[in-house]
Amino acid sequence: MTERLTTERLIEVDAVEKVFTIRRKAGRLRRVKDEVRAVDGISFQVPRGEMVGYIGPNGAGKSTTIKMLTGILVPSGGRLRVAGIDPARERTRLARRIGVVFGQRTTLWWDLPLKDSYELVRRMYRVPDAAYRANLDRCVELLDLAPLLDVPVRQLSLGQRMRGDIAAALLHDPEVLYLDEPTIGLDVISKARVRGFLREVNSERGTTVLLTTHDLTDIEQLCRRVMVIDHGRVVYDGGLDGLRAAGDGERTLVVDLDRELPPIEGIPGARTVRVEGPRQWLAFPAARSAAPVVAAVAERYPLVDLSVREPDIEGVIARIYAQRDE
Numbered sequence: 001m002t003e004r005l006t007t008e009r010l011i012e013v014d015a016v017e018k019v020f021t022i023r024r025k026a027g028r029l030r031r032v033k034d035e036v037r038a039v040d041g042i043s044f045q046v047p048r049g050e051m052v053g054y055i056g057p058n059g060a061g062k063s064t065t066i067k068m069l070t071g072i073l074v075p076s077g078g079r080l081r082v083a084g085i086d087p088a089r090e091r092t093r094l095a096r097r098i099g100v101v102f103g104q105r106t107t108l109w110w111d112l113p114l115k116d117s118y119e120l121v122r123r124m125y126r127v128p129d130a131a132y133r134a135n136l137d138r139c140v141e142l143l144d145l146a147p148l149l150d151v152p153v154r155q156l157s158l159g160q161r162m163r164g165d166i167a168a169a170l171l172h173d174p175e176v177l178y179l180d181e182p183t184i185g186l187d188v189i190s191k192a193r194v195r196g197f198l199r200e201v202n203s204e205r206g207t208t209v210l211l212t213t214h215d216l217t218d219i220e221q222l223c224r225r226v227m228v229i230d231h232g233r234v235v236y237d238g239g240l241d242g243l244r245a246a247g248d249g250e251r252t253l254v255v256d257l258d259r260e261l262p263p264i265e266g267i268p269g270a271r272t273v274r275v276e277g278p279r280q281w282l283a284f285p286a287a288r289s290a291a292p293v294v295a296a297v298a299e300r301y302p303l304v305d306l307s308v309r310e311p312d313i314e315g316v317i318a319r320i321y322a323q324r325d326e
């Protein structure tokens, strides 16, 4: 039973802290120590097979968390387990079970053709031949890598290199994939390709994914669950819909009336924010149901058509950060 539970919760983070001590000059000779609490008591769990967004403003502690989850950094406090392994203690054993992509830098060998980098990964992780072939073929096909295999990494464009990096992280069949900004700097088409591939990896292979990004479209398209971190603490952990509500966001009811009319008035819990000809926009709290607003409008106005728009997630998150800073 215990074994089952530990394998189900693939990532376990319990009251984890990371404090950096930095020394800075204070006057001509004196140096003082400053402490930066990069991660300040974070707890969460990720079950096997989930794809979770891990977002937050610059300096929130996202990369530090991922570095602790890979074993690169040792936590100052708390407890971490990935696939039942303590990352800092057994970094090498863990490396066989995880894949990591840091969007800002490559893990590939700069001067080698892509396929030689992959060969090195195969040897490093002692990937059995059949599994290596199958994984490589799949990545080459889905990430369109065939024309790039003989090209030295340094000659690849950012988008090509990113696809190459993602493939390298998956050749040894990791159970967990950490992605730190995997779509940074990519054009629209490359982003779509990378997202499609990640969706496939998660749904077909059941790979658990922790995704850090500043591009909220990544989150909207890939993750059902999102964690928001700010000043080293988790300030939200839940579904995207709940996030919209938590940010005190508003949804918008767009109604088409059968003719131009003055702004709609007297709808409980809603206010008209825009009028364009026969079309009007009414804002209401994201956490509330649209049904009573629709019913109240339909009762008193000649309603022809309607739609409900979700709050813009970017605005919602900006509001959450602003609330925290207040």
Ligand SMILES: Nc1ncnc2c1ncn2[C@@H]1O[C@H](COP(=O)(O)OP(=O)(O)OP(=O)(O)O)[C@@H](O)[C@H]1O
Binding pocket: 020, 021, 022, 036, 037, 038, 056, 057, 058, 059, 060, 061, 062, 063, 064, 065
């Ligand atoms: N090696 C280090 N030494 C000292 N301070 C550090 C170190 N690494 C990170 N920090 C500090 O810890 C805090 C969290 O940094 P981290 O890189 O984890 O943030 P982030 O959420 O990944 O930000 P970004 O979105 O900008 O990548 C920041 O204040 C950063 O300056």
